[in-house]
Amino acid sequence: MENKLFSPGERIAIGASGGKDSTVLAYVMSTLNRRHNYGLDLFLLSIDEGITGYRDDSLETVKRNQIQYGLPLKVLSYKELYGWTMDDIVKMIGLKNNCTFCGVFRRQALDRGAAMLKVDKVVTGHNADDIAETVLLNILRGDIARLSRCTYITTGEDGPIPRCKPFKYTYEKEIVMYAYFKKLDYFSTECIYSPNAYRGFAREFIKDLERIRPRAILDIIKSGEDFRISTTTKMPEQGTCERCGYISSQKWCKACLLLEGLNRGLPKLGIGRTKGPHNCGHEDTNLGSGTNSIESKQCGSLDF
Amino acid sequence: MQLTLEFGGGLELLCDSVKVHDVKVDGGDEKKMSMKNLLHWVRTNLIKERPEMFMKGDTVRPGILVLVNDCDWELSGQLETVLEDKDVIVFISTLHGG
Ligand SMILES: [Zn+2]
Numbered sequence: 001m002e003n004k005l006f007s008p009g010e011r012i013a014i015g016a017s018g019g020k021d022s023t024v025l026a027y028v029m030s031t032l033n034r035r036h037n038y039g040l041d042l043f044l045l046s047i048d049e050g051i052t053g054y055r056d057d058s059l060e061t062v063k064r065n066q067i068q069y070g071l072p073l074k075v076l077s078y079k080e081l082y083g084w085t086m087d088d089i090v091k092m093i094g095l096k097n098n099c100t101f102c103g104v105f106r107r108q109a110l111d112r113g114a115a116m117l118k119v120d121k122v123v124t125g126h127n128a129d130d131i132a133e134t135v136l137l138n139i140l141r142g143d144i145a146r147l148s149r150c151t152y153i154t155t156g157e158d159g160p161i162p163r164c165k166p167f168k169y170t171y172e173k174e175i176v177m178y179a180y181f182k183k184l185d186y187f188s189t190e191c192i193y194s195p196n197a198y199r200g201f202a203r204e205f206i207k208d209l210e211r212i213r214p215r216a217i218l219d220i221i222k223s224g225e226d227f228r229i230s231t232t233t234k235m236p237e238q239g240t241c242e243r244c245g246y247i248s249s250q251k252w253c254k255a256c257l258l259l260e261g262l263n264r265g266l267p268k269l270g271i272g273r274t275k276g277p278h279n280c281g282h283e284d285t286n287l288g289s290g291t292n293s294i295e296s297k298q299c300g301s302l303d304f
Numbered sequence: 305m306q307l308t309l310e311f312g313g314g315l316e317l318l319c320d321s322v323k324v325h326d327v328k329v330d331g332g333d334e335k336k337m338s339m340k341n342l343l344h345w346v347r348t349n350l351i352k353e354r355p356e357m358f359m360k361g362d363t364v365r366p367g368i369l370v371l372v373n374d375c376d377w378e379l380s381g382q383l384e385t386v387l388e389d390k391d392v393i394v395f396i397s398t399l400h401g402g
């Protein structure tokens with residue numbers, strides 16, 4: 001907590017997917033808050049993408065966590081926000097590119113949920129492995145803008161609701177070990193719509209490195225942190241979406257563009273520049289939707 | 305030799321969604337067995353699908369946590385770890401979503 005992530009009296013939403021990282025995060029946050037009187041008001045915030053056999057099951061886990069940890073839960077669905085579930089979208093567009101929708105919608109859904117809960121901050125369960133993986137992906141994609149940003153422990157401080165990643169330096173291995181010994185109740189199934197290609201390779205590479213030299217993960221994060229962008233590099237400008245008011249560097253935000261395509265029966269609209277299939281949530285490098293960092297994980301994990 | 309094998313974090317899906325397996329393993333020598341031999345046995349007898357999700361080369365895939373009697377096998381010699389009767393071995397995948 002030396003990074004000044006929180007201060008007393010703050011309202012904090014924990015992005016909860018039912019997976020290991022967010023479950024451990026919710027457990028640790030609520031335990032520390034009680035034990036050391038941090039004075040934080042904690043909430044669980046879950047996004048229901050509407051994926052039968054996947055998200056409905058993991059939401060059951062979150063509902064149990066709500067009771068186990070005594071934290072109020074807010075569930076926000078794609079259906080209520082956008083009028084489409086992921087099942088509907090996949091029916092319309094097939095398995096290709098569906099993760100573009102999933103990722104763009106989820107990020108925005110989290111911000112909207114946080115606004116409804118009137119929280120001061122959102123915390124997510126991204127761990128050191130996730131961040132190292134994202135650093136590598138941003139290097140491979142040449143996405144300079146996101147490269148250094150993806151390593152910040154807190155992002156979007158200038159935006160409406162900052163996000164932070166308390167597990168930034170926590171190895172995935174430690175989280176799984178912790179969950180095991182504490183017998184925490186978490187959900188571990190991969191998204192049924194996830195083709196799991198590009199990011200999967202980076203993941204595997206990180207795990208191979210870790211076996212040879214565990215520090216490598218932290219070293220990669222450090223490299224990302226130390227990366228400096230020369231002032232001559234033009235960074236995309238931020239504005240707001242003319243339609244919904246969400247942050248966007250284009251006239252319409254990515255979610256609105258995708259929705260327009262869906263509603264007009266032209267689902268290809270807005271998918272233009274993605275590079276082949278990638279995992280849900282694994283964001284769409286230069287899709288304009290904005291300030292948020294691209295880090296994420298397997299499809300369906302809450303990566304916002 | 306009697307062993308308890310536990311699969312978690314999604315690995316149970318590779319063996320008929322059963323998490324805990326009480327098994328009798330005949331490793332040649334009745335009293336002792338190495339983790340190396342056990343992995344081979346598991347791959348042959350328990351893993352029903354996608355063995356590449358469990359093994360890579362002659363060891364577990366990176367990202368799979370192995371605990372022998374609740375102790376990280378990296379501390380007990382990994383593949384050389386010697387198992388005894390009634391040991392509990394846990395395999396947990398760390399690779400699935402967060
Ligand atoms: Zn918009």
Ligand SMILES: [Zn+2]
Nearest residue numbers: 099102280299
């Ligand atoms: Zn997806």
